Amino acid sequence: MHQHVQRRPRRTVRRTALRTVATGLAVGLLGTTATALPATARPPSVTAPASAADCRLPAAVDGLGSGFPVDEQGLPAVGTLKAAQLFVDFEDHPAPAGSLDEAEANLASGVEYLEQVSGGRLDVETTASDGWVRMPEPSTAYPFERGLTYEDHVRYIGDAIAAADATFDFSDVDVVWVSATKQAQNITYSPTTNYLDVTADGNHLTHAVTFGYDQWRWGGLVLAHETGHSLGLPDLYLFEAPPEDPGNWHAAVGGWDLMGLISGQGPEYLGWHRWQLGWLDDEQVVCAEPGRTTTARLSPVAESGEPRPGRDTMLVHPVSATRAVVVENRQPLGYDQGIAARGALVYTVDASVPSGHGPVRVVDSTPGSSDGLDDAPFAPGTSWTEPTTGAELTFREGPAGTVAVALNP
Known part of the structure; x- marks a missing residue:
């Protein structure tokens, strides 16, 4: 069944690129040190490189x-990427009260990754659903296992968009991210499609990523990997x-x-x-x-x-x-x-x-x-x-x- 949610203002989150990523991991050194090249221009005997x-x-x-x-299916990687982030649950796996913040925080580092690695050339503007969106069918109706068909994947994304449409404005969205509740472990993995064919609020939506249970293993890096496909990377x-x-x-x-x-x-x-x-x-x-x-x-x-x-x-x-x-x-x-x-x-x-x-x-x-x-x-x-x-x-x-x-x- 559908979940009926009162209309609320959209939450828009903008993050700027982080300049450093601190970890405490030890690093091994490989090989020995050789004499350094002088800090001068290339030697006269060396021809300037080609263009x-x-x-x-x-x-x-x-x-x-x-x-x-x-490939032309890739979204522009320079400028602003506008993402709709829909958090969905199911009648057979409702999201626990208070779990939305954890779900949102789990993927946030992926946005930071994209902005930092791009050198600030990509600005990811994320607009999240203000609450869990109830999917119209139980989680078992969506066969998320290796071999998930394009038709089943698009149906899942389309159901999420339709369920959120009453309270969410899709008119200015480049990519849709659908993140399932942690309770739905049978939504197993996180595929991407660059050939979505869904119209919402007058906007023809073509790109989407669905985040399954593996997001809890990979965290935000799975968002950055899958968005890499949205941008055209293999x-x-x-x-x-x-x-x-x-x-x-x-x-x-x-x-x-x-x-x-x-x-x-x-x-x-x-x-x-x-x-x-x-x-x-x-x-x-x-x-x-x-x-x-x-x-x-x-x-x-x-x-x-x-x-x-x-x-x-x-x-x-x-x-x-x-x-x-x-x-x-x-x-x-x-x-x-x-x-x-x-x-x-x-x-x-x-x-x-x-x-x-x-x-x-x-x-x-x-x-x-x-x-x-x-x-x-x-x-x-x-x-x-x-x-x-x-x-x-x-x-x-x-x-x-x-x-x-x-x-x-």
């Missing part, structure tokens, strides 16, 4: 991928584990990006993703020119929202029309405070590979170690040779937490 535009891999898949531009975990490593759905990137392992120790968005979303400027990207030596002094990716003159965020080495090697600097800062190893994170991006099939793959500096990809970054004084082009990347320690990278063709 960053030359390294923008063009999108080569239908749907979510790692090319430019992001899944970096594997839909099918590799035959040689059955059960390892995180063999591609491990915990080095929130779009992979949500509980990973390095959940900062990759620099490549920030670039895709417009959170990283072309001036922060060093694009290697074919056949020429290229160097870069990389600031930690967690500090990319505050670019500094003379420092870069990524070095990109295209190896084909759809594939590139990327180097970025990961240090125990921001949301990376829990990483086990610091240094130069090297990964490949393939714009022809779709979501869930490994569009990004981290290069492991210590293959076969018991830590998997957790110790993947390259330490100062080490090097790596790209197998298809023979280009050699060497890594040295730079000043003030930077990593100096040289690419020799």
